[in-house]
Amino acid sequence: MQTLDWIVLIGTLVSIVAYGTWKTRGSKNVEDYLKGGNEAKWWTIGLSVMATQASAITFLSTPGQAFHDGMGFVQFYFGLPIAMVIICLVFIPLYHRLKVYTAYEFLEDRFDLKTRSLTAILFLIQRGLAAGITIYAPAIILSAVLGWNLNLLIIIIGVLVIIYTVSGGTKAVSMTQKQQMAVIFTGMFIAFFLIVSYLPDNITFTKALDIAGASGKMDILDFSFNFNNRYTFWSGIIGGTFLALSYFGTDQSQVQRYLSGKSIKEMQMGLIFNGLLKVPMQFFILLVGVMVFVFYQFNTSPINFNPAATETVMNSSYAEEYIQLQNDQDQIFLKKKELINSYTDHKTHAIAQQIALFNEGDRANRNAAKELIAKANTENTLRVETNDKDYVFIHFILNNLPRGLIGLLLAVILSAAMSSTASELNALASTTTMDLYKRSFVVNEDENHYLKASKWFTLGWGLLAITIATFAYLADNLIQLVNIIGSIFYGNILGIFLLAFFFKYVKGNAVFISALITQALILGLYFLNEYEFINLPYLWLNFVGCFLAIIIAMLIDFKKLSKNNRSVLFLLVSILAYFGYLIYKNSL
Amino acid sequence: MQKQPPRERWKKSYTLVLVANAAYIIVFYFIMKSF
Numbered sequence: 001m002q003t004l005d006w007i008v009l010i011g012t013l014v015s016i017v018a019y020g021t022w023k024t025r026g027s028k029n030v031e032d033y034l035k036g037g038n039e040a041k042w043w044t045i046g047l048s049v050m051a052t053q054a055s056a057i058t059f060l061s062t063p064g065q066a067f068h069d070g071m072g073f074v075q076f077y078f079g080l081p082i083a084m085v086i087i088c089l090v091f092i093p094l095y096h097r098l099k100v101y102t103a104y105e106f107l108e109d110r111f112d113l114k115t116r117s118l119t120a121i122l123f124l125i126q127r128g129l130a131a132g133i134t135i136y137a138p139a140i141i142l143s144a145v146l147g148w149n150l151n152l153l154i155i156i157i158g159v160l161v162i163i164y165t166v167s168g169g170t171k172a173v174s175m176t177q178k179q180q181m182a183v184i185f186t187g188m189f190i191a192f193f194l195i196v197s198y199l200p201d202n203i204t205f206t207k208a209l210d211i212a213g214a215s216g217k218m219d220i221l222d223f224s225f226n227f228n229n230r231y232t233f234w235s236g237i238i239g240g241t242f243l244a245l246s247y248f249g250t251d252q253s254q255v256q257r258y259l260s261g262k263s264i265k266e267m268q269m270g271l272i273f274n275g276l277l278k279v280p281m282q283f284f285i286l287l288v289g290v291m292v293f294v295f296y297q298f299n300t301s302p303i304n305f306n307p308a309a310t311e312t313v314m315n316s317s318y319a320e321e322y323i324q325l326q327n328d329q330d331q332i333f334l335k336k337k338e339l340i341n342s343y344t345d346h347k348t349h350a351i352a353q354q355i356a357l358f359n360e361g362d363r364a365n366r367n368a369a370k371e372l373i374a375k376a377n378t379e380n381t382l383r384v385e386t387n388d389k390d391y392v393f394i395h396f397i398l399n400n401l402p403r404g405l406i407g408l409l410l411a412v413i414l415s416a417a418m419s420s421t422a423s424e425l426n427a428l429a430s431t432t433t434m435d436l437y438k439r440s441f442v443v444n445e446d447e448n449h450y451l452k453a454s455k456w457f458t459l460g461w462g463l464l465a466i467t468i469a470t471f472a473y474l475a476d477n478l479i480q481l482v483n484i485i486g487s488i489f490y491g492n493i494l495g496i497f498l499l500a501f502f503f504k505y506v507k508g509n510a511v512f513i514s515a516l517i518t519q520a521l522i523l524g525l526y527f528l529n530e531y532e533f534i535n536l537p538y539l540w541l542n543f544v545g546c547f548l549a550i551i552i553a554m555l556i557d558f559k560k561l562s563k564n565n566r567s568v569l570f571l572l573v574s575i576l577a578y579f580g581y582l583i584y585k586n587s588l
Numbered sequence: 589m590q591k592q593p594p595r596e597r598w599k600k601s602y603t604l605v606l607v608a609n610a611a612y613i614i615v616f617y618f619i620m621k622s623f
Contacts, residue, residue, distance in 0.1 A: 071616075074616070078609070078613065081605050081606060081609040084605060085602045085606060088596075088599075088602065090596070209623045210623055212623065213623025218619060218623040219620060220616040220617075220620045221613070221616055221620055269601065272601045272602070272605050275605040276605055276608055276609075283612070283616075
């Protein structure tokens, strides 16, 4: 990091925070603070929704994902546009008509207070933990590669977010997110064009894609129906729709973004904007990763991109084996480079096959390096991450980008971390104030009291997020843990909302009992998988949770169901039974 | 009191977003076949 990088980094972040805080100071009332005075235009909503979803890990991890596994991850987003249309058609009109502050407020109108409170509490547990990880995940990576103090970095990110989120509420979150997205897009476009310009003179963009294709990185679509392949066309369309419906339709950190819209039309346009741009945006970020892969076909790369992992293994009895693996890797690199040069001149199937063989050798070497790191971890009683996909892009940035641009790209990563965290704190405070504090604890106070309470809750959740991030290193694979917690709750919450929207005969008591039973069953399924009695990847818990919540509530209120509803119930039970059969087959 | 979703009309923008994404997938297919 040179002085110019520090100027760009600090200048970008501080100016966004200062401008956002100054421009949105002095909220008049709770509506102004939590719904941004309902002034947001569609492009503000669209950018805000995108900025909330795109955390720092999106920009650190996604290019690394493409580097190792190619472009297939884009399929994960195929269900998103379908979910956007459903939310525009069903969710937004209802939220708008009832003038709710939070998604859970609607559930009291439709069912009862206890269902609203239960759902709000499930959200707070899940999102409260996630807010800590949104700060921790990039901080641990940046501290590892730059040698910065981890706790200091966590506190700086957290405090910067707290300043403008507490001061300006939703308006400040949306305003800063527009600027943060501008920084993110600018940085990523510059990075992309620089990577392509760093390729040898005879390698055009089309030839770079040829090289990526010969190495299997351009296999975008996978139409197989296999539980073991996480990213397929079908898991993207089916699982992705459920996941996006839960996230964008029922998670307050997203719902609050479009509830700030000026009109129902602006809210819908904001989500349509997201539906149009999300897949190309993810495709572009993955393409950056693929170009980094092509870059490293002409330039040497470490066998593992995580410097902490390399250091761990080099300080263990496995150092010699590790050096040998790196030497083998360098040999593979030289031979493959020759083949790739021939391939760019004569694109033949025979050379492509040889490249594929060398790629297999490359992959086997990298896996062997991971095993050595794991052994070194055991030897030194450490828990250094063996998977280096989060470190590929940052390694490229720090070792290849010119002065000033390293600062800009670090600003991209930190802006992404701040934009997601701000939405989370904003949503956590809204839910605590409106669904619990104002509704059940301190009922008859004036506007000013609730405005102050919202600010205090934002501060409180911000401090809790910093605390969780500071102690996050104590848990093994915490990021995965948070995703698992999300999957355990999300399906159930979506099921409750779908019951509210589409099953008018089902009443509050049935939904509440169903939610409790579903939660217990989902936890049971999770532990059955943990102890290897069944094989059910945790992402599918969303799908099962949603179906179980609906089916159990319908069974409890079976007598009230119309003939048509009973047919729907039979269909849902059949689908779930078939899914159960697939799990059984998959578990054998 | 029960509140059911008001009848919301289908808009051209919904068709646009679905058609655009179907087009992305077709383009991805051709990219995959070409490289």
